[in-house]
Amino acid sequence: MINAAPLDERFSEKNIKNIISSFTRECELIRNNTKEFLKLSIDPDTVKFDPLDQSLPLILWSLAYIDINSFTSRVINTYRDILESRLSKETIESVEKYAFEYGIKCLYNPDYQMYIMSPEVFSIYSRRVSGSKFRLVNQTFIDGKIIVESEVLWKIIREAFVVKARATLALIDPEACHLILGPMAEELVDLQDRAREMKYSGDLGSVDSSCFPPCVLHFLSDARAGVNLPHMARFTMVSFLHHVGMKNEEIMNIFKSAPDFNERITSYQVNHVTGHSSGTEYSPPKCSVLKSNHLCYMDNDYVCNSEWLKHPMQYYSYKKRRKDSGKPSFNDLQK
Numbered sequence: 001m002i003n004a005a006p007l008d009e010r011f012s013e014k015n016i017k018n019i020i021s022s023f024t025r026e027c028e029l030i031r032n033n034t035k036e037f038l039k040l041s042i043d044p045d046t047v048k049f050d051p052l053d054q055s056l057p058l059i060l061w062s063l064a065y066i067d068i069n070s071f072t073s074r075v076i077n078t079y080r081d082i083l084e085s086r087l088s089k090e091t092i093e094s095v096e097k098y099a100f101e102y103g104i105k106c107l108y109n110p111d112y113q114m115y116i117m118s119p120e121v122f123s124i125y126s127r128r129v130s131g132s133k134f135r136l137v138n139q140t141f142i143d144g145k146i147i148v149e150s151e152v153l154w155k156i157i158r159e160a161f162v163v164k165a166r167a168t169l170a171l172i173d174p175e176a177c178h179l180i181l182g183p184m185a186e187e188l189v190d191l192q193d194r195a196r197e198m199k200y201s202g203d204l205g206s207v208d209s210s211c212f213p214p215c216v217l218h219f220l221s222d223a224r225a226g227v228n229l230p231h232m233a234r235f236t237m238v239s240f241l242h243h244v245g246m247k248n249e250e251i252m253n254i255f256k257s258a259p260d261f262n263e264r265i266t267s268y269q270v271n272h273v274t275g276h277s278s279g280t281e282y283s284p285p286k287c288s289v290l291k292s293n294h295l296c297y298m299d300n301d302y303v304c305n306s307e308w309l310k311h312p313m314q315y316y317s318y319k320k321r322r323k324d325s326g327k328p329s330f331n332d333l334q335k
């Protein structure tokens with residue numbers, strides 16, 4: 001059930017300090033739920049429980065402490081999916097409150113059995129979701145507003161959550177965060193170590209993802225979660241997977257979880273990028289291009305931070321060579 005306190009108050013330093021230091025049963029539960037949820041998020045397939053709304057502020061502060069982009073994305077995506085599933089079980093009033101909490105004013109209309117909301121707000125968040133149901137041109141307008149079905153609204157709320165979570169993380173001061181979460185330091189540093197070893201958990205058929213660069217792992221994880229990937233991320237992922245030897249059919253399987261998966265269009269795009277239909281085998285963009293498009297997720301990955309690294313394929317070759325020769329990579333030596 002949704003909390004009574006406003007969102008920004010719950011994310012504040014004051015509230016986090018209270019959660020960390022209080023001996024109440026409620027704060028102890030929040031601390032335990034946060035640790036458990038983060039631990040399970042290392043492998044999202046094992047996340048079986050809802051950490052509840054009360055844990056969200058400490059989860060976000062913990063992510064700021066751990067500070068590993070790919071882990072942050074995975075946790076936010078996992079929480080996002082749990083939130084969506086939670087919304088599907090809530091009452092209409094509660095869904096309206098959740099929407100309001102994330103800045104979306106909507107009202108259920110019993111005559112239409114749908115929610116009425118502003119098209120402007122809809123278009124801010126709907127562009128993050130793929131599928132024709134989420135395009136503004138396909139909505140029904142009534143007196144300057146649009147009416148949306150429950151399933152659509154849940155997805156809009158979950159995307160508003162993602163935007164809010166990212167904005168909250170950006171505001172957390174790293175020094176204050178390390179100071180306030182000091183009592184949890186041991187567990188958080190342990191999680192940080194494990195997050196560095198994280199692998200893509202989906203089935204990649206014939207290829208081994210352990211040598212993939214963080215950017216490609218990030219795109220894979222988003223594609224699997226049905227997130228609308230920007231064009232360049234999609235292109236990078238397809239061309240990279242092709243160059244490491246994945247079959248076109250296996251590449252297409254990755255996109256099957258997208259809500260608007262269209263076999264014909266995906267097959268056309270994959271065949272084009274891999275040269276089956278175009279005659280040109282496209283290569284992934286260089287790191288500098290991915291960086292300037294905000295699609296680099298290097299964090300503190302040793303290989304990505306090496307001066308010589310200019311291209312995601314270089315990352316793969318380096319890791320593969322080390323792996324095949326039985327030598328640990330520098331990333332492994334750092335552990």
Ligand code: SF4
Nearest residue numbers: 213215287296297304
């Ligand atoms: S440095 Fe290059 S390989 Fe590493 S995450 Fe960024 S874009 Fe990808």
